[in-house]
Amino acid sequence: MKLNLSRAQQEYWLVFAFSAAIVFGNAYLILVNHDASFSSDEASYLALGNGNWNVNITHRYRVIIPFLARGLAEILGLLSGKPDALPLGFSFFIVNSTIMALAGTVIYYLAKVVGANVAGRFMAVLAVLSSGYCSYLSGIALVDSLYFLMLVLLFYSLVAKSEDALFCCLIIGSLAKESFWLFVPFILLFGRFITLHRLIFYIILAGCVFIATNNLIDSLSGLPVTARAANAVEHIHNAWRTVRKFFSLSGLMSWFSAFGIFNFVVLAGWLTRNIRLKMSQRLTQMQLLFLLIIAAHVLLSGDIGRMWYLAAPVFAIAVALTTHRLLAPVFHQPQSSLKAADQLTKQQSSL
Numbered sequence: 001m002k003l004n005l006s007r008a009q010q011e012y013w014l015v016f017a018f019s020a021a022i023v024f025g026n027a028y029l030i031l032v033n034h035d036a037s038f039s040s041d042e043a044s045y046l047a048l049g050n051g052n053w054n055v056n057i058t059h060r061y062r063v064i065i066p067f068l069a070r071g072l073a074e075i076l077g078l079l080s081g082k083p084d085a086l087p088l089g090f091s092f093f094i095v096n097s098t099i100m101a102l103a104g105t106v107i108y109y110l111a112k113v114v115g116a117n118v119a120g121r122f123m124a125v126l127a128v129l130s131s132g133y134c135s136y137l138s139g140i141a142l143v144d145s146l147y148f149l150m151l152v153l154l155f156y157s158l159v160a161k162s163e164d165a166l167f168c169c170l171i172i173g174s175l176a177k178e179s180f181w182l183f184v185p186f187i188l189l190f191g192r193f194i195t196l197h198r199l200i201f202y203i204i205l206a207g208c209v210f211i212a213t214n215n216l217i218d219s220l221s222g223l224p225v226t227a228r229a230a231n232a233v234e235h236i237h238n239a240w241r242t243v244r245k246f247f248s249l250s251g252l253m254s255w256f257s258a259f260g261i262f263n264f265v266v267l268a269g270w271l272t273r274n275i276r277l278k279m280s281q282r283l284t285q286m287q288l289l290f291l292l293i294i295a296a297h298v299l300l301s302g303d304i305g306r307m308w309y310l311a312a313p314v315f316a317i318a319v320a321l322t323t324h325r326l327l328a329p330v331f332h333q334p335q336s337s338l339k340a341a342d343q344l345t346k347q348q349s350s351l
Contacts, residue, residue: 019104022129030139042141053221065143092141099145110156111320120324124316127262133309147176155313161193170206254305269322
């Protein structure tokens with residue numbers, strides 16, 4: 001049977017396949033080679049996937065990925081004929097890797113919206129998905145992949161002025177991770193392509209969904225509300241420790257490791273002035289405020305590298321535009337060279 005895909009559909013599936021090829025192989029190596037005690041968070045999310053609510057309070061409300069993984073594990077267990085031996089860790093790997101591949105696809109279209117050529121778009125995807133943190137978030141039973149996708153989609157929705165994408169982010173974002181609420185001022189400031197009353201309605205609706213979901217989980221788990229407040233205060237205490245850590249060698253290496261060698265691509269763009277900050281431009285204003293909010297994530301979390309990886313939308317734009325303006329001409333042959341190559345090909349074919 002022949003599939004008649006439009007050009008846009010062909011482009012989408014090509015980009016998704018490219019993203020999946022980067023993510024799945026690297027993530028699988030993490031899956032099969034990491035020790036069970038490598039990440040204490042993993043035990044919490046595996047427990048949630050098994051229906052156990054008695055986990056770290058920070059993790060208890062992030063149920064979407066664990067439930068998706070459990071559903072997939074049930075299906076795989078039935079298909080394998082071993083319903084009592086659920087491949088939950090493998091299911092997390094499939095769910096997280098697929099979500100990160102989707103994030104890579106959104107990165108491609110974000111680069112396209114800001115005007116990068118094809119080389120720049122694919123370089124942006126490669127810069128983000130080749131990071132060790134992408135493999136980490138995809139191969140281990142964690143839930144950061146969904147939050148990462150929501151932030152990438154949020155930035156895309158505001159640049160492309162897509163109301164549907166923005167609505168999706170608002171409803172799912174805070175359920176993926178509570179810190180999504182830090183982006184409400186960002187949304188109110190740059191989401192004004194939607195009428196203000198409708199935008200506020202979306203935010204209120206998202207808040208209602210968030211509160212209802214959290215209350216339902218509280219009722220199922222019997223969690224005291226006071227424990228949640230104490231947990232929030234503990235995150236604030238992380239800030240000063242993170243500041244001191246950042247100005248150490250290990251802190252700087254953690255920051256650099258988020259995007260590795262692609263940091264030099266962005267540096268080249270700055271030095272050659274192919275990418276510049278123009279404070280009068282909406283995109284520059286968006287990038288700076290987004291980075292400030294990510295910096296708040298870094299301070300509250302204390303995990304410098306993993307949180308800085310969330311700056312991927314801003315970083316991807318810088319890589320895409322640098323590639324478009326600086327590196328792509330290297331691969332562009334002058335018209336005379338193309339004619340000479342064409343004549344040589346004709347001569348060879350006539351022999």
